[in-house]
Amino acid sequence: MKGRRTLGEWSVKPANDEREGYLSEQLALGVTYTAAGRPYHAHLLAKLLPQDPFNRAFVIESLFDLREIKFYKEVSRGRCEVTGGRRGEAAAAAAAAGRHVKVIKPAVEAVERKYLTEEDLESSWTPDLYFAKHKEAAESILVLDDMCQHGYKVPELTDGMTSAQTRAALVTVANFHAATVALQHKEGKNLQEEFPYLLSVDQSVESFNCLVERGLPLLLKFLESRKDQAQVREGLTRYSGPRAAQVLREVLAPSDKLNTLVHCDFWCNNLLFKEAEDAAARCCIIDWQMVMYGRPAIDVALLLTTSLEPAERRKHGSELLAAYWDAFMARLSKFGIESKALKYTKQDLEADFRAAQAMAALVVVGSVDIALGTPGREERVLNLLADLLEQGVL
Missing domain, CATH: 3.90.1200 (Aminoglycoside 3'-phosphotransferase; Chain: A, domain 2)
Incomplete structure (x- = not known):
């Protein structure tokens, strides 16, 4: 959606999540905004680093948080989403070689659009991305569409x-x-x-x-x-x-x-x-x-x-x-x-x-x-x- 957007009311609360996992802390976000003069309300899910010290260390050491961000979005060191450490090494090496590091979700969707018919294409096979930010061993934020608000x-x-x-x-x-x-x-x-x-x-x-x-x-x-x-x-x-x-x-x-x-x-x-x-x-x-x-x-x-x-x-x-x-x-x-x-x-x-x-x-x-x-x-x-x-x- 293009054009100027104006933020209205917003809310943050623990996600009402029945899943039993340990790789992230999750928050439910409600955002009201206007765009092109029309009101909108978005239900989002934010994934953060887990609070439990063992699980947090496990996620950071295994790069789980950064990998999921990269599944959805290109992460550039120049944009400050990734700062220092070995986590940026693969992207840096690719950039030094003049190669553009691709993102999985857009690549999959692009090859499907190229060869398949509209009837074959699935919507919502994985959530849409709204925002992502990452800082070495300190901060990891991934904001996705909350599919439970769409009947899932x-x-x-x-x-x-x-x-x-x-x-x-x-x-x-x-x-x-x-x-x-x-x-x-x-x-x-x-x-x-x-x-x-x-x-x-x-x-x-x-x-x-x-x-x-x-x-x-x-x-x-x-x-x-x-x-x-x-x-x-x-x-x-x-x-x-x-x-x-x-x-x-x-x-x-x-x-x-x-x-x-x-x-x-x-x-x-x-x-x-x-x-x-x-x-x-x-x-x-x-x-x-x-x-x-x-x-x-x-x-x-x-x-x-x-x-x-x-x-x-x-x-x-x-x-x-x-x-x-x-x-x-x-x-x-x-x-x-x-x-x-x-x-x-x-x-x-x-x-x-x-x-x-x-x-x-x-x-x-x-x-x-x-x-x-x-x-x-x-x-x-x-x-x-x-x-x-x-x-x-x-």
């Missing part, structure tokens, strides 16, 4: 996602994955060079392994009182020490067959859904702090492993994986990319998915404090781990 809701973590929500999420992430394939195959982009701020393999392994090292002792301690889960406890003890990091690295390292940009934290807490009686549920993906270059099966495994009730996962897991594949291939076809050009098959996806389930299970172990104390969540975690141990995935 966070699914209940304890209940797990419905079949309609799961399918909507898989289609949305398949479309995102396909657009990043199009950037590579149609536009000739090297994604790791195009977006040098992506989470690296070393960073992702270190971050997830840090969670496992904190969560695994909690889970093993809890299982001491669960004699019916002796096999689960015995199986998990093998992941004390270096084994967890080895499993994580094997999955998070790029494939020699097919890689896309992946969300890498793709579970129900980072998804919003808008239900419609006369149409399929719509999904909006949030929290892009961990976006990286890797196997698309990572996102699928994280979703199906963490966010479904055991009966739903057991009964429909294979069917949902096939639904993702069909959506992915259908979207690629709209870009004019044929399956034979990929050199990646459904069997390759299934193999990557099986391996990624082990990584996803370790993420569940690392985040087990979210489940402990809530019986429904505890049983879901234990059922998941028992199933994967029985299947030989863990």
